[in-house]
Amino acid sequence: MRNFILILFVAAACLAFIITGHLYWERKIDATVQAARMKIDASANQEEAPSRAEEILDRAKQLPAAAQAAIKRAVEENRPIRFVVAGSESTPETGGWPELLKRALDDAYGKGAFHITVHEYDGLTTADADEKRIAADWAKDKPDLVLLEPFLLNDNGVVTIDDSLAHIKSIISQLTSAAPDAAVILQPPNPIYNATYYPRQVEQLEAFAKENGYPYINHWPAWPDANSEELNRYVDPQTDLPTAEGAKLWADALAKYFITQ
Known part of the structure; x- marks a missing residue:
């Protein structure tokens, strides 16, 4: 047992x-x-x-060298590309071409690749913007890119083009002093129907940008001829501001610049 x-x-x-x-x-x-x-x-x-990272940089390869370098830095730091858009009421914070451009960038680069902040200044001239030192607003966002629509339409008939260009140069200088790594790109406001002096001022803005080495986006060729009544479909003749169709046209023109196909 x-x-x-x-x-x-x-x-x-x-x-x-x-x-x-x-x-x-x-x-x-x-x-x-x-x-x-x-x-x-x-x-x-x-x-x-x-x-x-390679995909993002490849999409941005037609941008100016300074903009590509700023984007590369953001990618290497594993953070969103901080993109400031600033301008007059032609550049609305909501419901305009900046929102449409953001969607296009999200689609092309991936949602969240860009962090876009819009600064809209209703009624400001370049003289006002210079005096108020509004570039300090943008510097707080620590931008990699700044796309500036410099109030030229509000200056029309109020500020001479020579003074406008001097103010724009001062505004950019204020920004680069506070945010030296920011790449600044200039663009004109929207065209308006049957204007006489304004188109010449825009031509001078482009020449000024070239002379001073500022990247410049000329989106005007995408719009109907300024002397054609067809433009009134895209720019409200009462307000001189883009309609919904105009906002889309403007955003599409910018997207072709920011997104390499």
Whole structure:
């Protein structure tokens, strides 16, 4: 009887040892498999990051060198590209071409690649903007890119073009002093129907940008001829501001500049 009990005890001990050993090795194998999976996932993420960075930089390759450098810096720091859009009531904070441009950038670069902040100044002239030192508003956003529509339409008939250009230069200087890494790009406001002096002022703005080395987006060729009544579909003749169709046209023209197809 004692031998039988001893045999049972030994058998139970062996079974317990086998089960314990099996569970131990099972856990060990699971841990090894999990560690291998984590290593593979980490490696995949590391491979994905350069690929994503390359994709963003490839999309931006037709931008000016300073803008590409600013975007590259943001990508390397693994953060959104801080993009400030500033201008008059032609550049509305809501419901206009900046919102449409943001959607286009999200579609092309991936949602969140750009963080866009819009600063709209209703009724300001370049003289007002210079005096109020509004560039300090933009510098607070620590921008990588600044797209400036410099109040030229509000200046029309109020501020001479020579003074306008001097104020624009001062505004940009204020910005670059406060945010030296920001890449500034100029663009004109929208065209208006049957204007006489305003188109000449815009031509001088473009020449000024070229002379001073400021990147310039000339979106006017995308609009109907300024002497054609067709323009009134895109710019409200009562307010001289873009209609919904005009906002889309403007955004599409800018998207072609910011997004390499």
